[in-house]
Amino acid sequence: MARIATLPGRLAALGVLLTVVLGGALSAHAEDARDFDALVAGLNAKSFKSKIKAVDAVAASGHERAADVLAVFLGGKLFARRSDGRIFMTERSGGVYLLTDAVTGADAGQAPGKKLRKVRVNNRVRVAIRTALGGLTLLSPDPAKRSAAADAVFKSPNAGFLPTLEAAIARETVEKIKIKLIMTRAAVQLKTGKTDGIKLTAIGTLSDLATPASRALLAGVVQAEGGNAISEAAAGALAGIERKLAFWNAVGNIFQGLSLGSVLLLAAVGLAITFGVMGVINMAHGELVMLGAYTTFVIQEIFRTHFPDLFDWSIIVALPCAFAVSGAFGIAIERGIIRHLYGRPLETLLATWGLSLVLQQLVRSVFGPTNREVGSPSWMSGSMEIAGGFVLTFNRAWIILFSLLVLAALIVVFKKTAFGLQMRAVTQNRAMAGSMGIRTGWVDAMTFGLGAGIAGVAGVALSQIDNVSPNLGQAYIIDSFMVVVFGGVGNLWGTLVGAFTLGIVNKFLEPFAGAVLAKILVLVVIILFIQKRPRGLFALKGRAVEN
């Protein structure tokens, strides 16, 4: 297959061996195999200098087994048989070595350690192997390997790669990798090109590529050339790249911010209902989120043991289950504790805090104090590089979407259903609602159950990106309160704006201030903001405020 790669792999390999290689390329297949045999045997040469030459020759042979042999050599698992000097790839198993013939790849039985001698390798040889492998894998049948190889070559451009690159570009069928390879070729040309014309063309090509690597390369060129046309062209391209990178960096920050915001939104939206609509401070809200996450864990365990084929659906099944579990807990909390404390918000706060301690300890007793493993379904894992170093991770994207869906569903419930109407009526004027025949106690319990159920659903989402441990809820409770207070109590839109604002502000501060300081700054800003608008961004107005 890899006949094209028979061109020299490294300039350093030119010499006597070059003729052997070229000769080998032109000869018949059997002859080729025999030559490869000789090349591999060369790896066991006496001096390291000859070994390096042999490595280059093996790489340049383009033989289909070349990459395998070199990788094993790099790992120090290449051994020579003492009796005849035949080279084997080995795998240690108990007291003996399992042998694979290096040249043919055939199984060659096993041998005790004393019959073998290790093919020695030192650091200079390792460097040579790595470089050679970089060039070789450019032609690998696996697109991911080709892509990684192109990145590797880009970082250490070397004229020796040019022929392989040309070959790779000619064969490449995947558009994205092809562009990558062309960029890599340009990088090599810029670094090693003989004429200014080649270099300028290379700069022109590279200016379309906005990555940190291209920035570093061009910045290096600007410094090295100093004042001539090439340096100017590179500086111009560099400025363009900087602009693009800054743009994609901002996009990345916004995505990260939206992602953090969606997490905050999920954690806070249930609180917005219980705190905002009912005026109940539920400090156990975080623990209801935690229960949702543990429900996900239990459901996944059931799927793992009984229906492993349907594992991708476990999350979907977990959603209603988590809603039901947390919702049931919520209704029990409302009926058992909060009902007795209406009109005493500070006492409610204390009682629910106590409840959160009990729930934490309960989960710790049942599931143990350590983190539990919750898997991601295949359609949620993975990521996609868009451009300029901006990577879109699918689970984050799904959670952003999911948080918005949850919010939309809640708004529909509030505005379009009879239950929502009753809920709003009780919020606005409890006595009047009661005298119109609404069972306010029942509405309270259901509202609280709804808020708690949403917390459980949030737990399913959080289990995908955070550790599922008894402390899961604690980590979110202060942030969720900040979101609700910032956004304005009793207003779901406020919660939405509050969550995403805090998320994005946090992520934009992080590069300058560091993660911890950014968080402190955000907290301080909220504390100051509350002074200005004590009732949040979207405050309720009128008589309801004084309740």
Add this chain to the structure above:
Amino acid sequence: MNTAVPQRRSGFSFLLTDRGGRILLSVLLVLIIAVPILNLWVPESSPFHVPTFVVSLLGKYLAFALLALSVDLIWGFAGILSLGHGAFFALGGYAMGMHLMREIGGRGVYGNPILPDFMVFLNWKELPWYWLGFDMFWFAMLMVAVAPGALAFLFGWLAFRSRVTGVYLSIITQALTFALMLAFFRNDMGFGGNNGLTDFKDVLGFNLQSDATRVGLFIATALLLALSYALCRLIVTSRLGSVLVAIRDAESRTRFLGYRVEHYQLFVFTVSAALAGIAGALYVPQVGIINPSEFTPANSIEIVIWVAIGGRGTLYGAVLGAVIVNFAKTYLTGAFPDIWLYFLGAMFILVTIFLPKGLVGTLPAFPSLSRKSAAKPRPVSPGAPPVRQAAPGE
């Protein structure tokens, strides 16, 4: 509201007009006299000997009692539920810890006469400006009260001026202590990061490990608790105290009567924070360490439950609650570590539902007290609308 505010008579009568306070002061007096004798002069073989670790444990409880007292002053009498009082406590503790660190001098592991060990470790060259002056005892003692007081003044000035009250205030005080915790965990803050300040050697030249110093610290704690109680009592029995209770029960109405509500709140909040700082300063030499975990919001909420269990709005009830809960904590975390959180959680729930007046307001042992000075009673009817305060204020 039936909170009786005794009228000030002459002299120290304000201290002795309530029975709980008399009992508290008597108990403290007995402790101040008995503990040193039982520890230092009764031989160890005697069953009446009080070991030194018990002295320090008692001292720790009394420091917590002072902290609870400071919370009761604002929550019980002004209706300000601070969920960040642990922050003021920790700040006072850090001020004390900084002095003790400076007093180690050249005896640290690195033997640097100026810089504490952790700064040498972080390769710092000179003392940060905010550490200057802490080698002087009087300055450190001033800072113990002034640092938390100043923070409380600034925070309170911003909050009360904008009429941030009730649960909003509780939540942002919680954010305050959370932010401080994150800040103090950072190494480059210059407060020892994760490990905090520890390895103290002596205070005012007295070895911190010696029995006599431990007893001395205990006496200082008991005395300061008694003095602080007197101060709080002075405040709540004064005319200012009456206004505070009025604010607690009907803030808008008090404002419409012409009182500058925020001034009263700010004053009492600042005093309370300074007291909490003093409690922290007494706590640190007795336990030998101060680290950022003192800032965790959970700690601050726990203080509130001490007060609630003891009896809110009574001062001595807070002291009782702090001692009882901490004794239970020492016992339970040692004997049944898994039970402690269940116990603490259950306390929160049961006390708020069934003991709204706390132990001193409920137990038959205190019949005459429950009538006199109980926490503000609110109607406890299921699903009932909250009591409307005056007219809408805004």
